[in-house]
Amino acid sequence: MTSDVRALLPLYALGILEPDEAMVVERAIAADATLAAELLSYQQTTDVIGAAIQPVAPSPEVKQRLLASIGSGRFESFSTRLAKLFDVTLDRARELLGLIERPASWVPQIPGISLVHFDGGAAAAAADCGFIRLSPGAVFPPHTHLGEEAVTILSGQIHDVTNDRMVVAGDDYVQPEGTNHYLVCVGDEDCIFASRAMNGIAVGGARAQPAKT
Numbered sequence: 001m002t003s004d005v006r007a008l009l010p011l012y013a014l015g016i017l018e019p020d021e022a023m024v025v026e027r028a029i030a031a032d033a034t035l036a037a038e039l040l041s042y043q044q045t046t047d048v049i050g051a052a053i054q055p056v057a058p059s060p061e062v063k064q065r066l067l068a069s070i071g072s073g074r075f076e077s078f079s080t081r082l083a084k085l086f087d088v089t090l091d092r093a094r095e096l097l098g099l100i101e102r103p104a105s106w107v108p109q110i111p112g113i114s115l116v117h118f119d120g121g122a123a124a125a126a127a128d129c130g131f132i133r134l135s136p137g138a139v140f141p142p143h144t145h146l147g148e149e150a151v152t153i154l155s156g157q158i159h160d161v162t163n164d165r166m167v168v169a170g171d172d173y174v175q176p177e178g179t180n181h182y183l184v185c186v187g188d189e190d191c192i193f194a195s196r197a198m199n200g201i202a203v204g205g206a207r208a209q210p211a212k213t
Contacts, residue, residue: 132195
């Protein structure tokens, strides 16, 4: 019996025994000073470990990525649309949305513009897929669509200067193959949009080659 109780001592020190098991230990240590001393040793060790390990609150970025991955992030309302846009599962769309909250995902391009690029599903295999972020006042330079581009605006307001069109968060925007334009982020909020550009785009006559995350 003593050996059985001794096996429960570490668990008692951690406070994870069921009530009936804890009662057995308490009766045993009340009757056996050796068992009581062993339990005290375990409890002291537990206290030292507990003092050395301090809980760390996740950063806002980590918290947002976790929320996005389980469908609770600030862009969750776009997850179904992005799953269709990029031809990926809903879970994968949520993972991709989580990248928006991860600073290391963004690759700076020119001042005021950064990108997150990744592979889409089979139907988007020939496309450049990703997120584009423009700082307030930033200009996405004139470019030509080498195939159809489909865009969903996630935040902010974007002025398509060439076509004199304003698009805002929640809007979908399609540009046919061969068209060209340039964009400006309007207002005091970052403009973030999801883009699926079939066959990519050309800037200054050269095919853009974004690095994938």
